[in-house]
Amino acid sequence: MGSQWLVPIDIYFHQNNAEEHNSALELRDAVLHLRRDGAFVAVPLFRVNLSPIGPHPVGSYEIWCPSESFSSLFSYLCMNRGDLSVLVHPLTREERSDHDTRKAWIGPSYPLDLSVLPVKSETVPLQYPSLKLGYSSTKPPISLETRKVLGTNVENTLKGEKDAARAPTD
Known part of the structure; x- marks a missing residue:
């Protein structure tokens, strides 16, 4: 996949629970404010699903997140999701594998209906190519040589840290 990818993040709420629904919308607004203020790039889809849709068993909405912003958005959601579950x-x-064996949950998990998902699609669905992020990035990926140099620099920097594990010397 290289260094450019994207991650859909699904925020779940019980659609008949007004408090959870409101919390989910408040979290969405907070993400939109933070995006506007430059904290990260995250694109909540306009549609909020008020009933189960696709593999999702409860109300939900999706946030599109490119690799360039993933760690910031993930950390924010870990700290600010309240009682909501996040896929x-x-x-x-x-x-199907993305929603089955490659998934992670922040908060309690929900059973998904994987039968509605294709095993393999012809193409990766591109989202917001105008942003030139994620799969649509125009930046060349970091070369293996550059990654090795970065890794060596980290190893050298940590030599004096007694609590840091050392990489195997092969």
Whole structure:
């Protein structure tokens, strides 16, 4: 997949629970404010699902997140999701695996209906290519040589840290 990818993040709420629904919308607004203020790039989809849809068993909405912002958005959601559950998964041509074996949950998990998802699609669905982020990035990926130099620099920097594990010397 390289260094450019994207992650759909699904925020779940019980659609008949007004308090959870409100909390989910408040979290969405907070993400939109933070995006506007430059904290990260995250695109909540306009549609909020007020009933189960696709593999999702309860009310939900999706936040599109490119690799360039993933760690910031993930950390924010970990700290600010309240009682909501959050499904995090990659977006590849293998949607069923993305929602089954490649998923992670922040908060309690929900059973998903994987039968509605294709095993393998012809293409990876591109979202917001105008942003030139994630799969649509125009930046070349970091080369293996550059990654090795960065890794060596980190190892050298940590030599004096007694609590840091050392990489194997192979």
